[in-house]
Amino acid sequence: MASKFFAIVAGAGPGTGRACALQFAKAYPVVLLTRTPESYQDTVAEINKSGGKAIGISADTSDVKSLNSAFEAIAKELPGLKLAAAIYNVGAGFKRLPFLELTVDDFDGAVGGNARGLFNFAQKALPLLLESVSDSKHPPTLLITGATASVRGSNQFSTMAASMFARRALGQSLAREFGPKGIHVAHAIIDGVIDIPRTSHYNVNNGVEDSKLRADAIAESYWNLHTQHRSAFTQEVDMRPFVEKW
Numbered sequence: 001m002a003s004k005f006f007a008i009v010a011g012a013g014p015g016t017g018r019a020c021a022l023q024f025a026k027a028y029p030v031v032l033l034t035r036t037p038e039s040y041q042d043t044v045a046e047i048n049k050s051g052g053k054a055i056g057i058s059a060d061t062s063d064v065k066s067l068n069s070a071f072e073a074i075a076k077e078l079p080g081l082k083l084a085a086a087i088y089n090v091g092a093g094f095k096r097l098p099f100l101e102l103t104v105d106d107f108d109g110a111v112g113g114n115a116r117g118l119f120n121f122a123q124k125a126l127p128l129l130l131e132s133v134s135d136s137k138h139p140p141t142l143l144i145t146g147a148t149a150s151v152r153g154s155n156q157f158s159t160m161a162a163s164m165f166a167r168r169a170l171g172q173s174l175a176r177e178f179g180p181k182g183i184h185v186a187h188a189i190i191d192g193v194i195d196i197p198r199t200s201h202y203n204v205n206n207g208v209e210d211s212k213l214r215a216d217a218i219a220e221s222y223w224n225l226h227t228q229h230r231s232a233f234t235q236e237v238d239m240r241p242f243v244e245k246w
Contacts, residue, residue: 003028005136006081008074010061010121011089013039015196016145019085019219021054022047024226028084029053030100031074035060035123061090061117071124083128085226088118088146092163096156107159114163118144118170126178133182139233141184141226144171168236175235186225189238190218191246205243213241 007024010019012032021030025047032040032054040056047054055077059070092113093169095106122142129140148154150168153161169185175185195212205211218239223236240246 004081005084005132006031006074006078007085007087007090008033008125009085009087010034010059010117011087011091011145012043012056013195014198015215016190016218017087017089018043019215020089020222023141023216023219023223024085024087025052025054029055029078029081031078032056033059033061033070049155051138053067056110056138060192061121062092062112063086064120067120067124076079082132082136083125083140083185084138085141085143086125086129087143087222088121090117090121091145092117094160096160098156099158102159107162110159111166112161115166115170116161118167122170122174126174126183129183130178130181139182139184139230142174142178143222143225144168144187146171146187146189148189150187150189172235175233179233179235182230184225184228184230184233186234187236188218188222188225189236191238191240192244194218205241205245211241213239 004079006029008031009017009021010033012021012034021032023045024030032044034040037058044054044056057073060066085172090113125142132140146168147164149161150164169189171185178185193199193202193212195214221239228234
């Protein structure tokens with residue numbers, strides 16, 4: 001029987017976003033939102049070729065008009081389906097520079113993607129998730145990808161830390177407001193380097209095997225969060241390789 005629900009992954013490029021799309025596509029049609037088609041095309045093709053259903057839509061979550069258009073397109077592409085899970089995995093505005101070399105535009109870019117983007121995305125997704133509470137097999141879920149910078153403002157990470165702290169704080173507020181309404185809002189601190197082609201040359205933790213986070217392992221944890229019973233919601237989880245110093 002075809003699923004009556006779908007999932008959305010915002011920030012579905014290589015790594016966590018792609019892995020989450022593949023994981024959730026095992027149960028639902030999946031929408032991949034990225035700024036450019038190049039970031040989602042291969043994953044969409046892979047899911048559809050394997051018998052699942054995926055659509056890709058270009059959208060900028062920091063832009064309300066762009067996101068409104070994306071959700072209008074989703075409603076046309078998946079008529080009658082309800083939202084089961086929404087994943088916010090967008091990363092933006094990271095510049096590792098001394099503070100006095102940064103500009104206001106650098107700051108605004110980080111806040112736009114990492115905090116305002118989540119604000120916009122949650123305002124579109126949460127009403128749809130609320131509609132699914134009564135008949136979804138698993139609690140409708142909003143999952144938010146965080147980072148080490150969500151909890152620690154490191155040297156030369158000022159824009160990243162400020163915007164990711166804001167993302168985490170917004171997630172906490174949403175969890176407290178919407179948890180009692182049946183929505184599972186969870187924030188994941190990804191503490192370490194993710195093993196993707198772009199990081200293949202990084203020497204992490206002296207090159208020990210599994211010293212980088214596997215994207216599919218992160219996605220499996222996200223699925224576990226989505227399927228948690230409402231009597232035992234996890235609001236925050238942190239993930240790191242077994243040899244990561246913390």
